[in-house]
Structure formats: C-alpha cells, structure tokens
Amino acid sequence: MKHWTQSDESSADSAAKAAETFAEFFVVENNDGSILRGDLYLAYSRWAVEHDHETVPERQFLEIVTEQVDYRTTATTKDLEWVQQFDGLGLSLVDAF
Numbered sequence: 001m002k003h004w005t006q007s008d009e010s011s012a013d014s015a016a017k018a019a020e021t022f023a024e025f026f027v028v029e030n031n032d033g034s035i036l037r038g039d040l041y042l043a044y045s046r047w048a049v050e051h052d053h054e055t056v057p058e059r060q061f062l063e064i065v066t067e068q069v070d071y072r073t074t075a076t077t078k079d080l081e082w083v084q085q086f087d088g089l090g091l092s093l094v095d096a097f
Contacts, residue, residue, distance in 0.1 A: 018053035033090030
C-alpha cells in the first residue's frame with residue numbers, strides 16, 4: 001500500500017498546472033472545428049511528455065478543458081466504433097513553450 005507524501009501532492013499539483021497551461025494556450029474555441037476526445041487527450045499527453053510534465057488522468061484533463069473553453073459534445077463513429085467528438089474546439093499549432 002502506497003502512503004501519501006508531500007511530494008505526491010506537489011507532483012499532482014504540478015501535473016494539474018501543466019494541464020491547465022495546455023488547455024489555456026493550445027485548446028481554442030473554433031466554431032468550425034471539432035476534435036475527437038481521444039485525439040485531444042493524446043495531443044495533451046504528447047505535449048506533456050515533450051516538456052517533461054507528468055499527465056493527469058483523462059477525466060481530470062477534460063474537466064480542466066471544460067473550465068477553459070465552451071464546446072459541444074457529440075457522438076460519431078470512427079473505425080466502426082462510437083466515440084465522443086468535441087465540436088467548437090481546435091488546437092493551436094503554436095508551441096510557445
């Protein structure tokens with residue numbers, strides 16, 4: 001059993017701040033845009049790894065995105081499976097960090 005430590009909280013806080021940074025600077029409202037839920041999380045995860053940040057779980061990341069931007073969730077099919085799509089979102093291509 002893992003015991004909670006101060007460094008666990010610091011690591012979680014750091015990961016959450018990195019996710020907030022990604023959502024603030026790279027996830028943009030775009031009326032004509034849409035992105036699959038998994039693709040959005042994958043883009044964040046890759047950015048986090050490239051910048052030596054730990055990632056937060058997908059659900060927590062999506063809660064952070066929801067606080068930053070407005071979008072609509074729809075269902076669509078990809079490779080014959082139902083997936084969530086976020087309409088009204090896009091990703092900024094500028095890496096400012």
